[in-house]
Amino acid sequence: MSADEPLLSVRDLRISFDGAEAVRGLSFDVHAGEVLALAGESGAGKSLTARALLGLVPRDAVVRGTVRLRGGTELVGAKPRTLAALWGRRVALVPQDALSALSPVHPVGDQIAAAVRSLRGVSRREARARAAAALDRVGVPAARCGAYPHELSGGMRQRAVVALATAGDPDLVVADEPTTALDPDLRDQVLRLLAERQEETGAALVLVTHDLAAVRDHADRVLVLYAGRHAESGPAAPVLDHPRAPYTAGLLASLPPAAPVPGRGRRLPAIGGVPPAPGEPAVGCAFAPRCPLAEDRCRADVPGPRRVGAAAERREVSCHRSADLPGALGELFREAV
Numbered sequence: 001m002s003a004d005e006p007l008l009s010v011r012d013l014r015i016s017f018d019g020a021e022a023v024r025g026l027s028f029d030v031h032a033g034e035v036l037a038l039a040g041e042s043g044a045g046k047s048l049t050a051r052a053l054l055g056l057v058p059r060d061a062v063v064r065g066t067v068r069l070r071g072g073t074e075l076v077g078a079k080p081r082t083l084a085a086l087w088g089r090r091v092a093l094v095p096q097d098a099l100s101a102l103s104p105v106h107p108v109g110d111q112i113a114a115a116v117r118s119l120r121g122v123s124r125r126e127a128r129a130r131a132a133a134a135l136d137r138v139g140v141p142a143a144r145c146g147a148y149p150h151e152l153s154g155g156m157r158q159r160a161v162v163a164l165a166t167a168g169d170p171d172l173v174v175a176d177e178p179t180t181a182l183d184p185d186l187r188d189q190v191l192r193l194l195a196e197r198q199e200e201t202g203a204a205l206v207l208v209t210h211d212l213a214a215v216r217d218h219a220d221r222v223l224v225l226y227a228g229r230h231a232e233s234g235p236a237a238p239v240l241d242h243p244r245a246p247y248t249a250g251l252l253a254s255l256p257p258a259a260p261v262p263g264r265g266r267r268l269p270a271i272g273g274v275p276p277a278p279g280e281p282a283v284g285c286a287f288a289p290r291c292p293l294a295e296d297r298c299r300a301d302v303p304g305p306r307r308v309g310a311a312a313e314r315r316e317v318s319c320h321r322s323a324d325l326p327g328a329l330g331e332l333f334r335e336a337v
């Protein structure tokens, strides 16, 4: 096993329901110690992909391809027993809704202690001490260990879920829209906390979000998905500062400006049209009907990911036009009122 071997390798991942493919052949790696954001519009396949990294796909989903953990464990098609042995120890989930991750009938400290005990086989007393330490690390004071989930604020609950998910020091934490249910000022705190925990433990964090501002602030790398396919991936700052896929540029142009310019009304720019539904025929680039740069080849052939820039950057773009894009790509999607 070499030091730069990825923690997780995904190859040609396909997830379908009743023959309709929602994730259409994704390949990517997650390295230890990095924060990878999965971004894209609603329905792009972010959650399905992220949950497949934990072997947690809906019962009626048909999954193909491979999701391999360092050391060789294959998650696609793994037996429930194999998966149960990984959850909490090697991979863990921070879901969107903290209440769904916590039992309403036990104090949060007890829930974390129970997880520590089952993962580490320590005494009850030791588990309680570790649970208190885990809660303290995420900013839940010892005095609140005995609180039931409904007695905590939304932010505190989500912190408790981070403590629960990271109690077994997993190699990979998947956070699926972990802050959607929170007020904007708490969002940043929880994301910062997740990134801090990831840095302390050296784990990898896969963050599902449609919030590109959060990607800029908290992710090392980003994988932009469109209609279940790769649109663009690479280090977060260069991808967001200089997108090379028209779709990424359109998403960025849809962000409200950091500070409105007085006297210059600007309609919130958006990409016209809607993404195709899962199972819609995959002829050509799925973004072509909405892309101002689309030409005949875009409507005929599906573009595969192509490397751009230095190999060390691991930056790829799935666009036939990536070599001859206009400089100010975002302007294509901006409309002044």
Ligand SMILES: Nc1ncnc2c1ncn2[C@@H]1O[C@H](COP(=O)(O)OP(=O)(O)OP(=O)(O)O)[C@@H](O)[C@H]1O
Residues within 6 Å of the ligand: 017, 022, 040, 041, 042, 043, 044, 045, 046, 047, 048, 049, 058, 210, 277, 278
């Ligand atoms: N259990 C299911 N049965 C049928 N279709 C599903 C199921 N789960 C997801 N899908 C479909 O798969 C597609 C991708 O879903 P997914 O939840 O991964 O999207 P997403 O990018 O995470 O979107 P959002 O930001 O809205 O959560 C969607 O079109 C969705 O309707």
